[in-house]
Amino acid sequence: MKSNSAILWAIAIVIVILGIVYFSKPGPEAPATPMEGExxxxxxxxxxxxxxxxxxxxxxxxxxxxxxxxxxxxxxxxxxxxxxxxxxxxxxxxxxxxxxxxxxxxxxxxxxxxxxxxxxxxxxxxxxxxxxxxxxxxxxxxxxxxxxxxxxxxxxxxxxxxxxSDAMAGRVIASYVIKQLSVKKVAVISEQTDYAQGLRGSFTTASKEFGAEVVGDETYNTGDTDFRTQILKLKSVSPDSLYVVPQTPVTGVQILKQLKESGFKAVILVSDTMLGSDTISQNKALYADVYSPTPELDxxxxxxxxxxxxxxxxxxxxxxxxxxxxxxxxxxxxxxxxxxxxxxxxxxxxxxxxxxxxxxxxxGDTSFDQYGDPIIGYHIKHVVNGEQQDLGAYTP
Amino acid sequence: MWIIAQIFINAIIAGSVYALVASGLTFIYATSRIFHLAHGVVILFGAYIFHFVWVEQGLSPALGVLFSILGSVAIGLLMNELVYEQQRKRHAKRLAYLISTIALLMLGTSSIILIFNTSLKSFNIQTTVYRFDQLNITLMQIILIVISCFLLLILSAVVKYTKFGKAMRATSDNDEVASIMGINTRQIRRLSFGIGSLLAAVAGILIGLEFNIDPNMGVYLAIKGFTAMVIGGVGSIGGAIFGAFLVGFFEQIAVWYFGAGWKNSIAFVLLFFFLLLRPRGIFGLKRFR
Known part of the structure; x- marks a missing residue:
């Protein structure tokens, strides 16, 4: 009996404390800002x-x-x-x-x-x-x-x-490579992260829409360092163009290196995470001939x-x-x-x-759409032997 | 056809690294009866020290190799002296060793993150590519395979033909009888930890040069080495090497047929099947418990 009442007391105290904590919290609504006027x-x-x-x-x-x-x-x-x-x-x-x-x-x-x-x-x-x-x-x-x-x-x-948003970036580069470089078969290799998968999705969807065939679609785990089997698989379907989408440039450079070693021949596209000026200048031989979409500073x-x-x-x-x-x-x-x-x-x-x-x-001049995303155009960057060239604004 | 050949080449490259890991593990297991999973971080320390000396300090690569080997051997020996030997003194059960090796593995990974931070380290070296029709292999990969085969051959010869090898096998068979016969089993264990850690340093350097290094690799290397060891038959160096190539091969097959998500899990799948169907491994002896 005694222990029962002790438990009841304990519960009552806990409830009271919770109540105090709850009601002493400021409400979720901050005091409303008065309208009009500076x-x-x-x-x-x-x-x-x-x-x-x-x-x-x-x-x-x-x-x-x-x-x-x-x-x-x-x-x-x-x-x-x-x-x-x-x-x-x-x-x-x-x-x-x-x-x-x-x-x-x-x-x-x-x-x-x-x-x-x-x-x-x-x-x-x-x-x-x-x-x-x-x-x-x-x-x-x-x-x-x-x-x-x-x-x-x-x-x-x-x-x-x-x-x-990358919904646009994937579309821009797909359109460029298919319409301007007359590519018929595209492939993509992407990291298993939210960023890379988002780009992969917008790129493959847009490629199909623009009439190209997506012949290869390989992924890898964050932390992987050996991409040879994926590259081998991509090589066996011989795409005209390959889009490399890593989360960070370190991994991307490793992929470019293994692509080069395997004798992979295709138009190489990279995501904008790979456009770091340091990374490019340290790996000039690997950035021999790659394209990427990026908003450009004027x-x-x-x-x-x-x-x-x-x-x-x-x-x-x-x-x-x-x-x-x-x-x-x-x-x-x-x-x-x-x-x-x-x-x-x-x-x-x-x-x-x-x-x-x-x-x-x-x-650039910024306005937001209904999702809170800025509406900003893209340029196509062409990196040749480590030198970045701006190919101008491009709209799909 | 060339695709299968290329997969095979890729498997041999990965396999020869795993073989170094697995034979180091086997070497240590033979004398101490410990599944030294913390071997994974000993390898990583080797790789990081090499990177630090060569790339970050800009010293000669030979000095890098030297420091890397010294560092790894020191860490391996310290683990043995400060943890395993202390437990042995207190007549610890096998489970206690297993728990402490897992603790060492986690401690080692965290220390690497603290000392060298989490970023991927790259050596960024490019060597000549040899092409045979569609097939290709780089000079670095050939060096990797040759060094690893060479070391493994030396290792087998040491076990087979030297006095130390004999003492080691005796300790492995029955350490109590061996110590009664006048073999200093503690010294033998020290030596095997030393040699095992030396192999770890070499494995670390080769992995760094070929694949880059990141702090979480230790766990995967330990798991793959362990799987190779169990598949081959625990305690058999030849078995460990065979098992390592099998793991390497199945990994490539897994990526090819099922996608990269399966790459790291294939070792577990193999481990599971072998433990279920042939627990003593391919070359395992019957009397192994």
Whole structure:
């Protein structure tokens, strides 16, 4: 009897504590921003703290660190010029390691421990998709500069990106190789990650639509280093063109090497993850003759020129992944403009972003479609013996 | 036809690496009766040290090989002295060894990540490609196969013809009787860990040069080496080598017919069937328990 009442007491206490915790939590709705007028909102005193996640270690660091540098360049510029209406921007960095597990953990930490309302990320698609499953229910805005998987379009209402979706990239390169280079049989080799599978999907669908035959479709696991059997299989179906879609350039270079060793003959296409200037200059012989779709920076635009010049001045070298990095630079300025216009309420910022038209960014004039994806055109890059050539804008 | 021949060549390349791993494991198992799965990280340390000395420090590759061998042997010996011998002193059961070797494997992988970080390391060397009609093989691959065969031959000769080999086989048969007969079994175990780890360093260097290295490879190498050892017949070096080529061959077949997702699981499938149908392996002795 005695132990029974003890249990009842314990349960009652637990319920009371849970109740207190539940009701003491602030409601999910932040105080509504008053409509109309510039001074209708107030930014609380002190710095504006934003969450930031990039792959800072591991293979993804090849672009994670450059993206972090581009983001910090924008943040430092804004802070040096007086911040956002007098408030300094402050970033809390987390390492997403370019995989869903660590991406989810990074987002969770930023949401629950640092209590941020905005997360900017220069992340791999897998990490960003995992983060989106946490940010969306928490009412946190996720703004990505590099995650390009088509799946991110529908990942949530508060999910935006400043880099275009791969739904377009796969289509652009398929159209180019089939219509301009008169290729009939295409093949693809892709890594088993969200990013690579997204591109693989848009490329194969578009290839069939443009009348080519997809004769080979091989995949490999992250961490694999031996691709000989896949290459052998691709060789046996003799495609006219092969699209190489790795998550990171290190693996991509290994594939190019083994393709070369096997005497593989076809038009080689690569994804934009392989366009790092360092990677290309270190492997000139492997980048003998490859094509890739990428948004191209137009240095004649004042914003773009400012980004390129300031980056060179700050880091003493040109941006390694210009398109991704311009997107990372843009996203900080875009948020700054939004904060100055509508305050730091996520929903107000979302509405502002949907409404912007031809916002002048380093990557190009940016408008968002209904999914929060920017509408930006692609160029075709042709790399010949390590030299990058721009073949101009291309629309399928 | 050329496709089958090329698959065969690819299988031999992978197989000769696995053979080095499996024979190192067998060598260690023979004297200590431990399935030394942490051998996987000893291999990785060899590869990482080689990469560090040659690529990151820019020293000569010969120095890289030297440091790599010294490092791996030191790590192998330390594992034996600090963990296995301590357990042996306390008359540990076999299961205890198995648990501690798995712990060492995980500890080793984490240490590699801490010291060398998670990124894939590449040597980025390209050697001449020899083509015979549609078939091709690179100079690096030929070197890999030759070195591995050469080492394995030496190893078999050592076991068969030297006094140490005799003492080793005696220890392997029955270590109590061997020590009564005046064989210092502890010393023999040390030697076999040393030689096994030396093979590991060579395997690591070759794997690095041919396939690149990443910190999670240790686990897969240990599993593939272990599978090769069980398939061939535990305790038989010839068996381990045969088993290694079988694993290499089935891996390539798996990728060809079922896709790359099956590549790493095929070792488990093989292991399962052998444990079920022929637990003592192809060349295994009947008296092996």
């Amino acid at each position: 001074a209708a909102f107030e930014i609380p005193d002190g710095p504006i703290v934003l969450g930031a996640m990039d792959p800072l270690t591991g293979e993804g660091a090849v672009y994670g660190i450059p993206l972090q540098n581009a983001t910090m360049l924008a943040v430092n510029e804004i802070n040096a010029a007086g911040g956002v209406k007098g408030h300094q921007l402050q970033l809390v960095w987390e390492d997403s390691k370019c995989n869903p597990q660590d991406g989810g953990a990074a987002a969770q930490k930023l949401i629950e421990v640092d209590k941020v309302s905005f997360i900017i990320s220069g992340d791999c698609s897998g990490a960003a998709l995992a983060a989106a499953t946490l940010t969306e229910p928490a009412g946190v805005m996720l703004f990505s500069a590099a995650a390009s998987s088509p799946d991110l379009s529908t990942a949530g209402d508060l999910v935006f990106r400043s880099y275009p 240095a004649s635009r004042p914003v773009t020129k400012r980004f390129l010049d300031n980056f060179q001045a700050a880091y003493d070298h040109a941006p390694e992944f210009p398109a991704y990095m311009a997107a990372a630079y843009d996203q900080v300025y875009m948020l700054k403009d939004a904060f100055e216009k509508v305050g730091i309420d996520q929903k107000a910022v979302r509405d502002w972003l949907y409404e912007v038209e031809n916002w002048p960014g380093a990557l």
